[in-house]
Amino acid sequence: MTAVIELDGLGKRLGGQTVLDSLALDITGGIFALLGPNGAGKTTLVSILSTLMRPDSGSARILGHDVERDAARVRRHIGTTGQYAAIDEALTGRENLVMIARLLGLGTLDARRRADELLASFDLAETANRPVAEYSGGMRRRVDLAASLVLTPAVLFLDEPTTGLDPASRARLWDAIAARAAEGCCVFMTTQMLDEAEALADRVAILQGGRIVADGTVDRLISLVGTETAVLVDEAGEVRRTLGATGDAGALARQLAGLAEEDHRLHLELRRPTLDDAFLALTGQPGRTAARRDSREVAA
Ligand SMILES: Nc1ncnc2c1ncn2[C@@H]1O[C@H](COP(=O)(O)OP(=O)(O)OP(=O)(O)O)[C@@H](O)[C@H]1O
Ligand SMILES: [Mg+2]
Numbered sequence: 001m002t003a004v005i006e007l008d009g010l011g012k013r014l015g016g017q018t019v020l021d022s023l024a025l026d027i028t029g030g031i032f033a034l035l036g037p038n039g040a041g042k043t044t045l046v047s048i049l050s051t052l053m054r055p056d057s058g059s060a061r062i063l064g065h066d067v068e069r070d071a072a073r074v075r076r077h078i079g080t081t082g083q084y085a086a087i088d089e090a091l092t093g094r095e096n097l098v099m100i101a102r103l104l105g106l107g108t109l110d111a112r113r114r115a116d117e118l119l120a121s122f123d124l125a126e127t128a129n130r131p132v133a134e135y136s137g138g139m140r141r142r143v144d145l146a147a148s149l150v151l152t153p154a155v156l157f158l159d160e161p162t163t164g165l166d167p168a169s170r171a172r173l174w175d176a177i178a179a180r181a182a183e184g185c186c187v188f189m190t191t192q193m194l195d196e197a198e199a200l201a202d203r204v205a206i207l208q209g210g211r212i213v214a215d216g217t218v219d220r221l222i223s224l225v226g227t228e229t230a231v232l233v234d235e236a237g238e239v240r241r242t243l244g245a246t247g248d249a250g251a252l253a254r255q256l257a258g259l260a261e262e263d264h265r266l267h268l269e270l271r272r273p274t275l276d277d278a279f280l281a282l283t284g285q286p287g288r289t290a291a292r293r294d295s296r297e298v299a300a
Pocket of ligand 2: 042043044159
């Protein structure tokens with residue numbers, strides 16, 4: 001099976017430093033989220049994969065086409081959010097989308113129909129006939145994202161797609177991304193919002209120091225930094241007793257059976273590292289002790 005996205009020893013230096021250090025990666029489909037601290041090289045990688053920047057060494061292929069040698073063919077299969085330049089401030093939201101659809105080869109009627117569908121799905125129908133110059137930042141961002149979805153590309157690159165969006169727009173965009181993926185589109189996205197990666201991604205990789213330092217499902221990344229543990233906490237949320245890993249049901253049952261009278265006033269909580277914890281631990285940054293809480297009262 002041809003990998004959808006394939007990196008082989010991909011390297012890039014910028015401003016005298018190694019930004020991407022001999023990256024190897026195979027993505028066969030689904031939603032892939034690339035995480036990493038500021039300056040990790042996420043945008044650089046997206047730029048190379050969407051043919052906007054050349055690698056210095058190694059190679060990258062999209063559906064078997066080399067991003068340098070077959071750039072034109074690669075462009076035919078991809079959509080990207082790097083289309084800011086295509087948005088014309090003087091035109092309305094609708095005119096922009098119709099123009100982009102026409103440039104991508106749709107007929108007049110189809111272009112209008114597609115523009116209206118996108119305007120509706122990004123909640124831009126009401127402002128569609130105002131010039132983009134009058135739009136707020138989040139509204140512009142939505143036009144920009146709608147523009148990347150005019151065609152249904154085989155591969156969609158989204159660099160921090162929800163930055164600057166309000167919660168409702170963010171939820172709508174998540175739905176749009178999930179819908180594209182369900183249609184078979186491979187989505188390669190970067191994000192700083194770990195809840196976003198958790199909600200959407202089939203696979204997550206963390207880029208740091210030019211290398212991928214962790215790669216797998218969200219659950220796998222979380223399991224790298226700890227396991228779910230059952231604890232008893234008091235009213236103030238202080239841990240009074242650690243019962244043990246929830247994976248060890250026998251030991252946990254023995255602990256619960258042996259609880260003393262005063263323990264019954266405490267709450268049982270399951271504490272599991274979050275993707276935030278995993279991100280901070282795997283990128284070697286000092287962490288907070290954020291823990292997802294699933295709390296339940298122990299029989300009173
Ligand atoms: N044109 C350029 N010239 C020199 N250095 C650059 C250039 N573009 C990016 N860099 C450097 O390359 C590194 C990676 O930048 P990049 O934009 O890819 O990071 P990022 O992971 O997308 O960060 P962020 O989370 O802030 O968006 C940074 O150190 C940046 O300063
Ligand atoms: Mg970036």
